[in-house]
Amino acid sequence: MTLTRGTVVIDREACKGCDLCIDACPPRVLEMTTTTVNALGHRFPLLVAPGCTGCKACSQICPDFCFQVYKYDTPREIEDPR
Numbered sequence: 320m321t322l323t324r325g326t327v328v329i330d331r332e333a334c335k336g337c338d339l340c341i342d343a344c345p346p347r348v349l350e351m352t353t354t355t356v357n358a359l360g361h362r363f364p365l366l367v368a369p370g371c372t373g374c375k376a377c378s379q380i381c382p383d384f385c386f387q388v389y390k391y392d393t394p395r396e397i398e399d400p401r
């Protein structure tokens with residue numbers, strides 16, 4: 320189980336596929352799609368694991384404002400499916 324303090328909603332259609340959010344995420348819970356692309360033809364990030372801290376690093380680095388970050392009132396223990 321992984322302590323999870325927040326979550327993100329990603330506007331995949333606004334993404335330009337720059338990858339900046341992937342390395343910016345301290346717990347590394349974001350991964351780019353490998354084969355799926357948006358309507359503009361860009362790969363985009365997915366939240367692939369529990370452990371988001373709600374730190375907003377992804378939303379701060381994203382040039383295209385793709386992230387909405389939500390912090391849980393109470394941290395949750397969530398099973399990691401990986």
Ligand code: SF4
Pocket residue numbers: 325326327343344345346347348349370371372373374375376377378388
């Ligand atoms: S809010 Fe922080 S921990 Fe959560 S996905 Fe964004 S960078 Fe990662």
Ligand code: SF4
Pocket residue numbers: 333334335336337338339340341363364380381382383384385386
């Ligand atoms: S930083 Fe923004 S534009 Fe770049 S890959 Fe991540 S979501 Fe897409």
